[in-house]
Amino acid sequence: MSGTSERPGTGTGSDDGAPEPLLRVRGVRKAFGDNVVLDGIDLDVRPHQVIALIGASGSGKSTLLRTIDLLEEVDDGDIWLDGLDICDPRVDANAVRARMGMVFQSFNLFGHLRVLENVALAQRLVHGVARAEADERALAMLERVGLADKARSFPDELSGGQQQRVAIARALVSSPRLLLLDEVTSALDPELVGEVLDLLTELRAEGHTMLIATHEMAFARDVADEVCFLHHGRIHEQGPAAQVLTDPQQPRTREFLRRMLPR
Amino acid sequence: MSDMRERAGGYEPSARQRERDAIRRRAARRSTVTAFASTVVVTAVVVLAVVNTPGWPRVRKSFLDWDVAVASLPKVLEGLWLNVRVLVVAAVVIFFFALVLAICRTLRGPVFFPLRAAATAYVDLFRGLPLLLVLLVVGFGIPGLRIPWMTTSPVWLGGLAIVLTYSAYVAEVFRAGIESVHPSQVAAARSLGLSRAQATRHVVLPQAVRRVVPPLLNDLVALSKDSGLISILGAYDAIRAAQVVTSQHANFTPYIVAGFLFILLTIPLTRFTDAFARRSGWLGAQSGLAGGGALR
Numbered sequence A: 001m002s003g004t005s006e007r008p009g010t011g012t013g014s015d016d017g018a019p020e021p022l023l024r025v026r027g028v029r030k031a032f033g034d035n036v037v038l039d040g041i042d043l044d045v046r047p048h049q050v051i052a053l054i055g056a057s058g059s060g061k062s063t064l065l066r067t068i069d070l071l072e073e074v075d076d077g078d079i080w081l082d083g084l085d086i087c088d089p090r091v092d093a094n095a096v097r098a099r100m101g102m103v104f105q106s107f108n109l110f111g112h113l114r115v116l117e118n119v120a121l122a123q124r125l126v127h128g129v130a131r132a133e134a135d136e137r138a139l140a141m142l143e144r145v146g147l148a149d150k151a152r153s154f155p156d157e158l159s160g161g162q163q164q165r166v167a168i169a170r171a172l173v174s175s176p177r178l179l180l181l182d183e184v185t186s187a188l189d190p191e192l193v194g195e196v197l198d199l200l201t202e203l204r205a206e207g208h209t210m211l212i213a214t215h216e217m218a219f220a221r222d223v224a225d226e227v228c229f230l231h232h233g234r235i236h237e238q239g240p241a242a243q244v245l246t247d248p249q250q251p252r253t254r255e256f257l258r259r260m261l262p263r
Numbered sequence B: 001m002s003d004m005r006e007r008a009g010g011y012e013p014s015a016r017q018r019e020r021d022a023i024r025r026r027a028a029r030r031s032t033v034t035a036f037a038s039t040v041v042v043t044a045v046v047v048l049a050v051v052n053t054p055g056w057p058r059v060r061k062s063f064l065d066w067d068v069a070v071a072s073l074p075k076v077l078e079g080l081w082l083n084v085r086v087l088v089v090a091a092v093v094i095f096f097f098a099l100v101l102a103i104c105r106t107l108r109g110p111v112f113f114p115l116r117a118a119a120t121a122y123v124d125l126f127r128g129l130p131l132l133l134v135l136l137v138v139g140f141g142i143p144g145l146r147i148p149w150m151t152t153s154p155v156w157l158g159g160l161a162i163v164l165t166y167s168a169y170v171a172e173v174f175r176a177g178i179e180s181v182h183p184s185q186v187a188a189a190r191s192l193g194l195s196r197a198q199a200t201r202h203v204v205l206p207q208a209v210r211r212v213v214p215p216l217l218n219d220l221v222a223l224s225k226d227s228g229l230i231s232i233l234g235a236y237d238a239i240r241a242a243q244v245v246t247s248q249h250a251n252f253t254p255y256i257v258a259g260f261l262f263i264l265l266t267i268p269l270t271r272f273t274d275a276f277a278r279r280s281g282w283l284g285a286q287s288g289l290a291g292g293g294a295l296r
């Protein structure tokens, strides 16, 4: 794992023809006190792949996303991003986080900043982009998510769906290698879910690599290439979305899906 | 305010809505009249009660003498100018010192233990000490040390004592503000790649400071009054000036003049800062204050 590959484009080129994983998670453990939340997670995300994390509330989906984004420290195990061991304490964690985009369950837009400033902030502070240029990029990204007309508004003047689209724009503006999305629709009213899911579907078509924790099975089926079922801190089943969701192999997955999709 | 609502798109309100508006207008008018009447009655009762006390004529002469008031006004005003300057300088110093103290207290991790402990000890100490005591110790103790480069000016020493004490209070206000910013805001900032310091500087502090504007205003008003305490060190401020004129005329009216001027100072202070805060949207958007008043 010594080659810190920095290829911006596709990640193809390993010996067996399968694309090299963009993200490689091995044996990750994380406990809060006695509560073992992640109990040895193995996961690969290849470039342009969209993986949905499903599982009951408290199964550790958010914790996994947060440890990948280095917002939590792992207790054990390894995480590589682009071949770089990001759990190494000597690695610049801020630089690693800046290469990933994360969108949270509840909106954490910065309430004191206008929409445009929310999107431009990290460009200026982290990526050293001059203000005018940062604003320009932010505006272009807002245009991309269909909210250019809200650039001058404050976040709490927006609907929940609009806020979440701004949060996605904020995560996207730095061209992240990997997008981590944590139940981005679960705090939204049903009629607002659609606009966010539509946006994610478009992002997938553009080739963004995404790891998505979700309660929306229909969305997981439509957008994800693969589905990962998390239960008590372990991945019990992983496979093509359609197969896992319609024909789960593991009894636990079956039981979970029966409760999620009452028929 | 509801009857002042804009009717968007030139639409005509329904009969029911007009009726509701009329009811609200009537209720508003009625409560204005009630407030006015009760104010008049209460004031009249209090005034009559005081004026009819046996000692009133003497008190009136020694506390409310118009000629003495006019004679003392220039001196007291001059003294008040000192209070204003002390207020402004002290407020600025307190703001930044208290912010530093608050940040030190919220730092996490063993590296920052000494800073955190020092800030905590400082706040505990100066929040517990009466301002008067700090004033006396600083005002008379420091000159007693005879440090060559140290000022002996009662204004500076008095100002120092005020800064020492108030910073402890204001630091606690700031700390409450910092801790009221939800941790997810920090998580969002860090996930974008901002460092801990950048997240504090650009995300946490701006929101914390906005949130504590109302309690800070309160402290500012208290500060404007306590600036008068420097007179006990001999600084020639409004209270000291009033004291001097009082002894010249053997009449207490100058104190009333000084009190009146302090009130005149603090009222615009609060009104101005309120208006300023509202205009810059500080109390609006995210504080939860916006719109609250419109609820029944």
Ligand SMILES: Nc1ncnc2c1ncn2[C@@H]1O[C@H](COP(=O)(O)OP(=O)(O)OP(=O)(O)O)[C@@H](O)[C@H]1O
Pocket (backbone or CB within 6 Å): A032, A035, A037, A055, A056, A057, A058, A059, A060, A061, A062, A063, A064, A183
């Ligand atoms: N900072 C923390 N401190 C202590 N315990 C935590 C912390 N964060 C998460 N947990 C615990 O970790 C477990 C998993 O939480 P997590 O948020 O990862 O679940 P989740 O799968 O995202 O659930 P949901 O679907 O409800 O969002 C829970 O039992 C939770 O109480």
Ligand SMILES: [Mg+2]
Pocket (backbone or CB within 6 Å): A061, A062, A063, A105, A182, A183
């Ligand atoms: Mg979660």
